[in-house]
Amino acid sequence: MSLTERKHAPYRADIVGSFLRPERLKNARKQYEEGSINREALTEVEDNCIQELVQKELEAGLLAVTDGEYRRSYWHLDFMWGFEGIDHVTMERGYLFQGEETRADSARVVGKIRFVDHPFLAHYRFLNGVVGERAIARQTIPAPAQFLAELVRGENEQHLNTIYPNREDLFRDLAQAYHDFILALYKEGCRNLQLDDCTWGMLCDAKYWATRTNGTASADELKKLYIRLNNAAIAELPEDLILTTHVCRGNYHSTWAASGGYAAVAEELFANENVHAYYLEFDDERSGGFEPLQYLSANKLVVLGLITTKSPKLEEKAAIIKRIREAEQYVPLDRLCLSPQCGFASTEEGNKVTEEEQWAKLQLVQEIAKEIWG
Numbered sequence: 626m627s628l629t630e631r632k633h634a635p636y637r638a639d640i641v642g643s644f645l646r647p648e649r650l651k652n653a654r655k656q657y658e659e660g661s662i663n664r665e666a667l668t669e670v671e672d673n674c675i676q677e678l679v680q681k682e683l684e685a686g687l688l689a690v691t692d693g694e695y696r697r698s699y700w701h702l703d704f705m706w707g708f709e710g711i712d713h714v715t716m717e718r719g720y721l722f723q724g725e726e727t728r729a730d731s732a733r734v735v736g737k738i739r740f741v742d743h744p745f746l747a748h749y750r751f752l753n754g755v756v757g758e759r760a761i762a763r764q765t766i767p768a769p770a771q772f773l774a775e776l777v778r779g780e781n782e783q784h785l786n787t788i789y790p791n792r793e794d795l796f797r798d799l800a801q802a803y804h805d806f807i808l809a810l811y812k813e814g815c816r817n818l819q820l821d822d823c824t825w826g827m828l829c830d831a832k833y834w835a836t837r838t839n840g841t842a843s844a845d846e847l848k849k850l851y852i853r854l855n856n857a858a859i860a861e862l863p864e865d866l867i868l869t870t871h872v873c874r875g876n877y878h879s880t881w882a883a884s885g886g887y888a889a890v891a892e893e894l895f896a897n898e899n900v901h902a903y904y905l906e907f908d909d910e911r912s913g914g915f916e917p918l919q920y921l922s923a924n925k926l927v928v929l930g931l932i933t934t935k936s937p938k939l940e941e942k943a944a945i946i947k948r949i950r951e952a953e954q955y956v957p958l959d960r961l962c963l964s965p966q967c968g969f970a971s972t973e974e975g976n977k978v979t980e981e982e983q984w985a986k987l988q989l990v991q992e993i994a995k996e997i998w999g
Contacts, residue, residue, distance in 0.1 A: 633867050634761060634817045635902045635928045635962045636688045638987075638994035641871050642765040642819060643700060643968025644693035645975045645983055650674045654698075654973070671696050672751065679755050685984060686991045689761040689817055692752045693970075696744075698730070700821055700971040701767035705732035705775060707743040708802055710788075716779055722880040727972070732775050734785045738798045740805035746813055753814045761817050764810060768822035768870060769803050769858045770851035796854055803858035807866075817867045819904070820859075824851055825894050826874035826906070829885035829913075848893040856899050869928075871904035874911060876967040879935040879977040886913020891920040902926035907948070908933035908966035918955040927956055930966030932990055937982040945993055963994050 631637065646654075653670040656662045675692045682690040697703040706713045712735040719727035745766065753762040776785050776795075789795035807818065828844055859868055872894070875882025887894075887905070895903065895918070903921075906912050907930050918927060929952055931945050945963075952961060969976055969983050978986075 631688075634689045634763065635869060635904070635926055635964075637962050637998045638686065638991045639689065639904070639928050639962050639964040640682075640687060640691070640987065640990075641904055641930070641934075641964055641966075641968045642691045642694060642763070642821070643970045644678060644691075644695075645970050645978070645980050646693075646695060646973050647674050647677075647980075650695060651973065675752065676755055679752070681984070683759055685987050687760065687987070689763045690752075690756055691763050691765060692748060694765065694968070696748050698973050700765070700968065701771055701775070702730055702732055704743075704745060704766045705772055707745060708738055708806075709741045710734060710736035710738040710798075714781075716781075718779075720875075720877070720882060722875055722877050722882050725878055725880045727877050731778060731781060732772075733781045734776055734788045734795075736788060738795070738802050740802040740809070743806055743809070745806075746809055749810060749815055750813050762815070763817045763819060764815050765819045765821055765871075768820035768824070769799055769854045770824045771822050772799060772803075773851075773854060774824050774827075796850075796857070800854060800857035804860070804862075807859070807862060811863055811866055816865055818869070820855065820868070820870040820900070822851075822855070822870050822872055823875060823882075825872045825887075825890045827883050829874065829887060829889045830883035831885065831889070844889070848890060852893055852897050856897075859899060867902075868900045869902040869904060870898065870900045871967070873906040873930070873967045876934070876971040876976070878972070878974045881911065881935070884911040887917035888913065891917035895920040895925070896922045900925070902928060902962075904928040904930060904964060906930045906966040907952075908935070912966075915952040915955050918952065921956055921960075924960075926960045926962060927952070928962040928964045930964055932963070932965045932986050934965045934967050934969045934976050934978065934983075934986065937978045939982070939985055939989060942989065942993055942996075945989075946997060949993075949997055958997070963990055963997070965990065 653667050657667040678693045712733050714733045716729045716731045719729040756762040
């Protein structure tokens with residue numbers, strides 16, 4: 626059997642999830658926010674754009690496809706806002722990226738966290754119906770650790786402490802809410818769930834971490850907490866649900882938030898998180914070398930994010946193949962795959978590339994995968 630003929634994700638030529646929003650979708654969202662169209666009209670535009678995107682993904686040869694996160698403003702916050710006990714708030718400042726500040730939206734605890742229903746279930750139902758038997762419909766959501774990081778961000782923590790004076794109660798409720806959501810998603814037909822998690826990318830950057838916490842938090846303790854929380858949320862799930870995680874250092878309008886290799890988190894993350902595979906950012910020197918992959922536990926796969934979504938420049942095929950061969954020194958080739966380093970639009974602003982450049986990047990991923998794995 627050819628190495629490209631995998632029965633489930635991750636695939637040799639893969640994606641992280643988000644795609645550039647078409648202009649008509651951006652215009653419809655703006656019209657909705659201004660009150661000139663209603664929710665139903667916006668949903669119709671979203672539906673049409675997602676149908677067109679799925680067709681393009683299939684034509685690009687992808688075996689697992691997403692809805693491009695077209696119904697979201699953010700890769701993470703829209704999901705958080707879908708739980709009972711969470712409110713959509715605006716902070717004094719957004720996140721500080723390299724040379725740019727994000728919008729200032731956030732998620733704040735206002736009551737006990739529970740899964741009751743969630744808009745992402747309907748979103749997945751639509752995607753799965755469009756995809757049918759032609760490919761795997763993948764759902765992407767932020768990891769529980771990422772949710773926790775948002776709840777203790779700035780002034781959010783004061784509100785959190787009021788609702789959850791005992792943090793163990795918070796961890797239990799958050800893990801249970803995730804678990805309940807995932808089971809509901811499974812009932813909708815989902816068999817491929819990706820947990821997006823920048824918390825590890827931030828822990829890779831000692832300078833970023835020191836600035837963020839003012840020296841008041843232990844990175845080692847947080848790593849253990851993040852693993853415990855993530856694993857609790859995904860424990861005792863159906864065996865045919867493929868769980869993966871994506872780690873990067875921030876992806877906003879072609880900028881980044883943190884730098885540093887995976888050595889700072891490798892022993893905990895790669896050995897102890899109970900996922901099938903890791904989608905890892907490796908597109909430039911900020912991500913360090915491949916040596917930390919030696920800590921990967923047996924049978925887990927790594928999707929090498931070697932093609933950048935932050936720049937329109939198309940990578941040299943030979944250079945990417947050389948890097949895959951370097952990674953092979955630490956992980957066998959049959960446990961490696963290839964993808965872009967992140968999505969093309971982690972937020973609706975999108976990265977500074979065109980749609981044509983976006984699809985050219987994915988075509989390159991396909992070409993390299995066929996040459997490497999056959």
